[in-house]
Amino acid sequence: MNTGKNTTFLAHVRHDKENLWHEHALDEHLREVGRRAGEAANAFGSADWARLAGIWHDLGKYSNEFQRYIKNASGYEAAEAHIEGAPSRVDHSTAGAIHAIRQLGKSGRILAYLIAGHHAGLPDWSASETGGKSLSVRLNSEHDYLLDRIPPQAVPADIFDQTLPTTKPKGGTKGLHLWLRMLFSCLTDADFLDTEAFMDGSKAAVRKGYRDLADLLETFDNYMMSKAKTDTPVNVIRTAILNQCRKKAQLAPGMFSLTVPTGGGKTLSGTAFALEHAIWHQKRRIIYVIPYTSIIEQTATIFRDVFGDNIVEHHANLDPDKEDACSRLATENWDAPIIVTTNVQFFESLFAARTSRCRKLHNIVNSVVVLDEAQLLPPEFLQPIADIMNLLAAHYGVTFVLSTATQPALDSFQSFGEQPFRGLDNVREIMDDPDSLYRKRVEVTVPDDLTTPDNWQSIANALQKHSTALCIVNRRDDARELYRLMPEGTIHLSALMCGEHRNHVIADIRAKLKNNQSVHVISTQLVEAGVDFDFPVVYRALAGLDSIAQAAGRCNREGKLYTPGKVVVFVPPKPAPPGLLRQAAQISVSLLSGNKNDVLERGLAKRFFEHLYVLLHSTNMASMICLHAMPAMV
Known part of the structure; x- marks a missing residue:
């Protein structure tokens, strides 16, 4: 002084x-x-x-x-x-x-x-x-x-x-x-x-005061014991999944896939793997990466119920008024035991140049990164994403867990004579027999003619024959048009809604379902990843097989129905928007022709992603060639 x-x-x-x-x-x-x-x-x-x-x-x-x-x-x-x-x-x-x-x-x-x-x-x-x-x-x-x-x-x-x-x-x-x-x-x-x-x-x-991972594992174990449920068929499967995740946690660090059907409890089971793997191999933290801000609050709420204030959320929808000084500071450099963030925040930071974006990167080293709904990694950026994941796993002690019901096909492949796609190295499946987990909770109906569209009025009429039903469409204007034809009391969901309003609406839908009240919901695809709805009937506009499978995950989720839930695929009046969604729908049409009785089969999903990634990789390579050629043409 x-x-x-x-x-x-x-x-x-x-x-x-x-x-x-x-x-x-x-x-x-x-x-x-x-x-x-x-x-x-x-x-x-x-x-x-x-x-x-x-x-x-x-x-x-x-x-x-x-x-x-x-x-x-x-x-x-x-x-x-x-x-x-x-x-x-x-x-x-x-x-x-x-x-x-x-x-x-x-x-x-x-x-x-x-x-x-x-x-x-x-x-x-x-x-x-x-x-x-x-x-x-x-x-x-x-x-x-x-x-x-x-x-x-x-x-x-x-x-x-x-x-x-x-x-x-x-x-x-x-x-x-x-x-x-x-x-x-x-x-x-x-x-x-x-x-x-x-x-x-x-x-x-x-900045000090977070509990260590070993302490948090004890808290997690106590939470899981307190939430033990009756031995319903679904809960038996969830228990088996949890036990396998715990057992495999001692495997050597690297790349893992966690292939679990929707409703199989993969969030908590994946957390069990991440915690025990981190402690066994002396990892420093767990980073949970989620594709959409529309579902991140739900996952963060689950973690806060378990771990209290020992997690940090870092995403665009974060309400500063709900954060304390410690968590706000931790978003600057991710110095906390559990981080919940988005695909955008995680991967853009790894390619960033700004001080504020790069500052946290060294705290990714020696961590466990869980990629929730891994099939939603942006296909147009798969090559740089795969490259940087391989580098992090090989040289920076990062263990990745690709967690989803519909695993993307991220092996290396050759694409129509273009540069090959360099896939992820040595991905190991945590589940011993993933196919055995996919018991039939739903039946998917696909129209014989996948080229002739229905009209919205006929879809509205079909929905009203069910006391409770969810319909998922590809466009916001499709949702508005169908909602207009539905009776009073129908609920509309869209990503245009602010986060707080959307959360209130989702909570209201869950309450109605829990109380067995009649409810009709018209939604865009925002409900397809991570939103825990359990409808007896789900209608889905024609889309990629991954979207159809995720929509099916909102049907008979808890397996409480005496008969399988009903998922109905229909051809909407307008095709999916140009670009990725339309390409995915077109691949579905080609794969489903003559194969409509096994829509949710994991092998078919793998073929879908292989077709999609080969197509997009070739398109991206062609775009890169055009971009490199442009200066010489000007």
Whole structure:
């Protein structure tokens, strides 16, 4: 603390409530960021690179220019100088990048990317798109003055002269981008945490307090015992699934599939596998990845019932008013035992450049990642997704669990002479005999003619013959049109509804079903993944076989009917929207011709995904060829 003239090189300053100034010495900041970053990167064997990036990341702050700036910008109140996006009048990040190049030569570019981007995000190398912000421009000789202006005596020898790193990048050339992002994550998180500890020690204290996974497993076991149900046929199957998940948890880390029919309790059984696998193999956390924000609240509610406040939700629909300070801070870097997030948040972060998106990446290392409803991974991005999953499993200690009733076909394949699809490596099924789990709870009726559409009035008339029924359509305007023809009291569901309203409506539907009240629901496909409805009758507009199977999962879910539930596939007046949905429907038409008696058979689902992925992979390759050819044509 200092109340007079500053005599040290400053990283940050803080003004407290007692009108006293507090100095964050620059050498202390660099050493501590180096220590924190190295400790984080030790989880994937690259501590030497991350530590050095931390030691050198703020070398530019030793310049007289920066010291004048931090002292004089607002009368010694320069506390905002470190914040991403805040206006900075002195470039303090390029100097460390230049020093890395001088010390390591071309290999120094690795550190230069990290150091130059630790506030604004990882830079591009080429100036063709980002101009003067590109790394190649910032490292040219015109900017050498940013390092040379630092007084030689200012920097302690143990900071300026360092042992150079010797470890090799993870994953070779193909994995270099992910390794760089992981190192970047270690650096930026370390920088934020050390700065936060100085600026606001109360925040640093709030980050503590989560229970460890072994403690949470005991809580989970007690919860499962308290929820033990009668030995109905469905519950017998659920118990068998749970027991197999527990048994297989000791298998070596890597890729797993959990193929369980809808209603088989795969959320809790998959959690049992994840917890026991994480403890057995000393994993640090469980990350539950869900495709839709419309169902994430449901899963998070289940986890909160079990684990209390030891989970963190990170998604676009999150209500900040329902979060506490600890969980809000944990969304910044995923430093919590259980994370519930979305496909978009998880996979986009793995390819991101922004500091705020990359900061959490190092906490994915050595974790168990459960991909719920894995068939909903975006097909157009399957290749980069498969590549990065393989890298995470092979080099960063991540175990993946693909959890779904309709497993996607993610093996490698050749696509019509184009580049082959590089699939997932060595995926092991957790269930001993998945086919035995698919007992017949429903019967699916498919029209003989899959090319002649019905009209909405005939569909409305058919629905009204049942006291309780769900109808799922492909388009929002289809849902509105059919809803208009239904009697008063019919319920409409659409993704256009706000999350709070949608949750209230879903809860009302569940209550009516539980009380055996008559209810008709017209919905878009938002109910098909993870929404726990149990209707005796479900109508489904013609779509991909995966969608038909998921719709069937909303029918006789608990197996309470004396006869199988009824699922009726119909041809809607309008085809599915152009693109993926229409292509999937067309594949269904070709596969169902002459094979309508076994619509939910797992082998047929596999053939569906093989056709779909081959088609989309070929289309994507053709698009890439066109994109590469465009500059030459202009």
